Every structure is written in structure tokens, then in C-alpha cells.
Amino acid sequence: MTVLADICGYQVDLLVQGFPGKSLENGGLGWSAVVLLRGRGRVILVDTGSFSVRKTLLARLAERGIARHDVTDILLTHAHYDHMMNWTLFPAASVAICGAELDHALAEPIETSLCAELYVRALAESPQLRRLTPGAEALPGIAAIAAPGHTPHHLSFVLDDGAGRVILAADAVKNRAELLAAAGDSTQDGAASSATIANIADLWRARSGAIIVCGHDLPLLNDGDGGTYLGTRRAGILCWFGASLDDSRRIALSTNGDSP
Template sequence: MEFELLFPGSVLYVSGEIDAPTSSAVLLKDGERTIIVDPGGFPSLKALESALGKAGVAPEDVTDVLLTHFHLDHAFNTMFFKNATIRLHKNYATRNYKAFGPIIGQMYSMVIESWSRVEPFEAGMLWDTIEIVETPFHSREHVSFLVKTINAGNVLIFGDLCDRQFRFYEMRKGMRNDAASKLALELYDRADMIVFSHDLPIIKG
């Protein structure tokens, strides 16, 4: 797989219940497939369109979209890739999205209804290059990806298992000792580059 970070994610909170986080988006290519991991939410639409344009990728060229989990800050923009197969953990189908609220629930339904093809997965390998690791600490369908790439070594896409650098440093310094931290550190040891969903990446040197 050839790796490219389309844009890093961020976290923006305003007072009260107003927030606008958006995830890091990754582009992967292997000659047969053009893959986007976590294309992000509404606030990153301009960044997504700009980055894809610079990469020479049109929305209709995208063959697959991989999701670490189905939250709108990671998955809203899936609706713009009409030719893509959406791939996410099978547990996404067990959630009652209507319970998220009369407006937010409708938005989740709109996103799901926009998908032309869905291929749920479990832990294992995709195309012999992407290892799917079940990390259901953030949501029941949450996974992390460890990707073998030709230009960046082993790239770990944490999702929201470890969303920002400071959380990772807390784990490494022993400030957290839970199961999520243990798994995150084990995955880190296998990676050359770490993509955080809401922060800049780290390249191990």
C-alpha cells in the first residue's frame, strides 16, 4: 500500500454543547484500489476536497472507505463516495441510532442510506496489507488499523483508541494502566508511524 495523510484531524470545542471535531483522513493505494480511511466530518469538507484534488483523486475514483468506527466526525463524508464499498466492523449494525436524538439520529440514517455497498468486517486481514484490530473501548464497533505501506513502513491508525498525542504520552508514562492503554502500547511497538484521529501524526525515529 502507498500511504498519504490527506489532512490531520482536530478538536474544536466551543462553550456548552457546541463542538466540531473532525478526524484525520488517510489515502491508501495499491494499484487496484483507492482507499480512504475515516474521511471525516462536515467541518473538513473543504480540506478533503482540496487534498483529493492535489492527489489527483476524484470522488468517483475511490473504491473503498474504511472506518475505524461509525461516529459522524469520522464517517459523515462517506456519503460523497458513491462508487465506494464502505467497510466497518459488523457491530455498527447493532446500534440504535434513533436513540441518538431526533435530529442526530436522522443524520446517521441519512449517512447509512447513502451507502451503495457495505462490507462489514471483523478482526483479521484485508488484502494481506491491512490488519484490523478490534479496539472496542470507544464504541462497540471501534477498530484500529495497522497498515503495511511501501513508503512509510507500518502505519498505525489508532482511531479514537488514542485520539491525541497527549493521551498517548499519558499511556507511555504509566499514567493510565487500563486494557485500552496496554493494547495501544502493544500496537505502538509494531508501528513506524502513528496516525492520531484528532492530532498531528508521530513518525518514530
């Protein structure tokens, strides 16, 4: 369990780690962060991951005594497949997304879109849908801020109680490298991404001890320098390159060499 902060009446918990990498041969890797917030009578997920993380997501919730019907609210940062597909797991939750982001996802050409078109269409027609606008309070104590670039209407979410600050940046700032370089990779608008990353970096640096949760990395604590990772990266692949199921190989995808 990775509890990041108690702030604005919520316990903020990293439910699923994001990973700062992409596949070179088989399309997007899409290992994105999922954040759990509990408090004020709510159980909130910020993003829900792709279909491939479904069993992990449910298992992590169960470890915390949470069933899928217990989730009251989902905040989606944007409509890409690796951040929103599992909203269908949570029938009792309101599902909030920037209205303009949803409309943009519905209109994107299927040949180039990273949106799961059937899931996006189902959300647009669902009574669970709640359309957000940038600058609004997404939920009590949680501000929705415009963070364009990666997608035109991406939202990030900020919790600030005057002493602490937690920024749920998602793919507005996908990893530490983007944060420090103030430039985005895999973005629809590079100039907008650079401006957004600079703005979010300023928010993070302005508060000692502030935490940023990037979309595809471990959370980072503002230490006055380049940031301190919170938690230990746990990622890897089990491979079968031989002629037997017993002949497998574990490849750790971590900077510290830990096995997944």
C-alpha cells in the same frame, strides 16, 4: 502533501489533519484525521470526516489528481459523525465498517448519540456496505484490529511489512496525550479505552520508526521516547468580533504560533 510511508504496497498520505481539542460552548469540534492510501490498484480513504470538511477533502484529493469517483474503498473506524458522514461523496467505493459497530450505531438513542443517524441508516441499506469483523484483513495488507472503548466496536487498522509499521488508530487513541497517559477522554468505556490504548501503544513502541495516526492529532513517529510529530500543525479560526467585515481576527490554534 504529507506522505507518511510506503508500506505493504501502499503510499500512506495524511489527507486532513486531526486536531487535539474540543469546543467548550458549541458542542463537539470534530476535526478528525482522514488518511489516503494508494496502491495495489486501489484508492482508499480511512475515515471521511464530517460535512464541514467536505470542500477541503475534495480539494485535497483534487491536488493529488483524484476525483471522488476514483475512490475504490473506504474503511470506517467507527460510526461517529466526524469520521463517517462524507462516505456519500464516493459512489464507486465499497464502504467497510465493523458490522457490530454499525448495528450499535443504529440502536443508539438519538438524544445522546454522536452518530449521524440518517447517514448511518443510509449506509446500513446501501449496496456499498461491507461489514467487517475484528481480526480480519480489511483489504490486502491491511489488518483490522478490535479497539473498543471510545465506541464498543471501534476498529483500528494496521499495516506491517516486517520492517515498518503504520497504525491508523483513529479515536481509539485520539491524541498524543491519550497515547502517553494510556487513558481516554470522551469515551463510552474508560476501562476498555485504557486497555486499548495500552495495547496500541505497545504495538507502536515495539517497532522503531513505527507511525501512529491518532484520530485528532498529527501522526507520531516512534523515536524511543514520547514520539516525534510528523508535519506541522495548521489550524485556526477567522473571527468577526467588530462592526465591519473588514474587521476580522485570525486566531492560530497551534503550539508553534504559525498562522493557519
